Amino acid sequence: MEQRLSAIERRSAFLENLINQPEASPAEYSRANKELRRLGDSLELISQLRTKQKEMDGLRSLMVECPQDKDMLDIATEELGQALEEEKRLQVLLLKSLLPKDDADERDSILEVRAGTGGEEASLFAMDVFKMYERYSLKKGWKFEVVDITESDLKGYKEASAAISGAGVYGKLKFESGIHRVQRVPVTEKSGRIHTSAVSVAILPQADEVDVQLRNEDLRIDTYRSGGSGGQHANTTNSAVRVTHLPTGITVSIQDERSQHMNKAKALKVLCAKLYEMERSRIQLSQSKLRSEQIGSGDRSERIRTYNFPQGRVTDHRVGITHHAINDIMQGENLDVFIDALLLQQEMDAIASFSSTP
Numbered sequence: 001m002e003q004r005l006s007a008i009e010r011r012s013a014f015l016e017n018l019i020n021q022p023e024a025s026p027a028e029y030s031r032a033n034k035e036l037r038r039l040g041d042s043l044e045l046i047s048q049l050r051t052k053q054k055e056m057d058g059l060r061s062l063m064v065e066c067p068q069d070k071d072m073l074d075i076a077t078e079e080l081g082q083a084l085e086e087e088k089r090l091q092v093l094l095l096k097s098l099l100p101k102d103d104a105d106e107r108d109s110i111l112e113v114r115a116g117t118g119g120e121e122a123s124l125f126a127m128d129v130f131k132m133y134e135r136y137s138l139k140k141g142w143k144f145e146v147v148d149i150t151e152s153d154l155k156g157y158k159e160a161s162a163a164i165s166g167a168g169v170y171g172k173l174k175f176e177s178g179i180h181r182v183q184r185v186p187v188t189e190k191s192g193r194i195h196t197s198a199v200s201v202a203i204l205p206q207a208d209e210v211d212v213q214l215r216n217e218d219l220r221i222d223t224y225r226s227g228g229s230g231g232q233h234a235n236t237t238n239s240a241v242r243v244t245h246l247p248t249g250i251t252v253s254i255q256d257e258r259s260q261h262m263n264k265a266k267a268l269k270v271l272c273a274k275l276y277e278m279e280r281s282r283i284q285l286s287q288s289k290l291r292s293e294q295i296g297s298g299d300r301s302e303r304i305r306t307y308n309f310p311q312g313r314v315t316d317h318r319v320g321i322t323h324h325a326i327n328d329i330m331q332g333e334n335l336d337v338f339i340d341a342l343l344l345q346q347e348m349d350a351i352a353s354f355s356s357t358p
Contacts, residue, residue, distance in 0.1 A: 004098065005046050012036065012043055045094040052090060056083045099350045104205035104280065105171030110273040111162045111203060115152070116179065118197025121186035123156030125307075126199045128330060129180055130160045133173075135332025142166030147266050148256045154188070161270060163206065170205040175318075175342040177203045178304035185310070194310060198303065206269065207276035214268065214275075220244040221264065226255040243267040250274050305338070314338075319345055 015032045018024055024032070059080045066072045113130045115122035130149075137144040147161040164173070180199045185192055223238040240255035241263040252270045254263040305316045307326060314329045315322040319341040328334045 005049075005094075008039060008042055008046065008098075012039055015039075042094065042097045045090055045097055049087065049090045049094060052083055052087050056080060056087065059083065095351060096347070099347070102171070102174075105174075106168055107170045107205040108163065108165035109170045109173055109203050109205055110147070110270055111164055111173070112201070113157065113160045114200045114202075115156065115158050116198040116200050118182075118195065120152055120154050120156060120188055121182075121184075121195055122197040122199060123152035123158050124154060124187070125156075125180075125182045125197055126160065127155075127157040129199050129201065130157055130162070132330050132332055132335075133164075133176075134162070136335050137164050137166070137169075137332075139332050140166060140172070142169055146256060147270060148254045163266075163269065165206075170203065171343075172339055173203045174205075175339065175346075176201050181303040181306045183306065183308045183310065204273040204277045205280070207272040212272045212275045214245075214272065218246050220246060223260055239263060241267050243271055245271055245275065248275065248278065250278075316341070318342065 015036050018032045019029060019036070059076050063073060063076045063080070066076075111130075111133055113126050113133075115126040118125070134144045143163075143165045145163045145165075147163055149160045150158045152158050178201060180201055181196060182199070183194055183196050186195050186197075189195060220243070222242040222244075224240045224242065225238055226240040239258055239260045240253065241260060242251060242253040243264070244251045250271060252267045252274070254267040254270070257263045257266070304318055305314065307314050307329070309326060312326045313322050313324045314326050316338045319338070321338060321341050323329060323334060323337050325334060
C-alpha cells in the first residue's frame, strides 16, 4: 500500500509541475488538470493519513520518554488508541478511493424490458417489472420518461423502454440487467396452476454526443404508420420511426409520440446508448464478473432474480438474498436490499483484487 501511496504523490507532483510549465500545450494542460482532479480525494486522504501517522509517532515517543509518569502514560495510551482507530478509518476510505471506478456510474440510463418465456403471462409480468422501476425511480427523485411501449393482446408489455435521469442512476441500476423470473398463477389460468415465466431487463448508460459519433451515411431511417398494439398515440400519419445502424445492424423503432421528429430523437438517443454500451462491453468484458454484459435470450435458466408470488418472496441468486415482502418490491420499495448488496459485493471483489495486485 505504501508503494501505491508514494506513486500517487509522485504522480501528483509531476502533474502539478507539468501544469506550471509555460510550454505545456492546451491538450496536455487539460489532461493533467483532469487527472489531478481525479486524484484529489485520494491526495487529501493521504495527507490526513500522513498527519495522523506523525501524531502516532509522537505519542509513541512520548510513551518511551516518560515511562514513570503514569498520568502522562495513560493519556498518551488513550490518545494512541483513538489515533489507531482513525488511522484504520482513513486507510479504508483511501483504499476505496483507489479502487477502479466506472465512469458511467453517474450517467443517466435507458431501461429496456422484454417479455421472454411464458407468452401472455410474461408480457403481463414485463409490465409489472417496468412499473416497478418507474415507482422506484420516482421514489429516488429521478425523472422517468417512457420511450416506447409495445402492448400484448392482454395489455401487457411485449417490450417497453424508458429514459431514467438523475444523480447516479446507472451506478444504482446497472446490476438489474439480466433475466427476472416469476412464479405465480396467471390471470389466464383456469385451474389455478402456478406458471413460471421470464422477463429480460437491460440497463444501458446514456451516451453523450462526444461518446458516439453517428454518421448520416451509417443510418437508414424509415417512417411508418403507428397503430396496433403499442404506440400510446396511434394515428394515421407516418409518425413512427425505425432507425437502423448499418455497420452493426442495430435497429431501434419508436412510435410513442405523435411527432415524427420526437420519435426520431428518442430513437437516436436509444441507438447511441446501445452503441456506447457495445463499446464499453468490448473494452470492459473482463473487468467485472458480476456485471451482466448480455441480457440473455429470455430463457428461464438464465435468471438473476426470482419473484415467487405464492410464497410472497423475492430471491436474488447472485448474492443469495431473499426478501419476504414481494408486494413492497413490486411497488418500488426495498429494491435497495438487493441493489446495495450487489454494490457491496462489487466493492469487496474490487478490494480483494486490488489488495492482491503487486
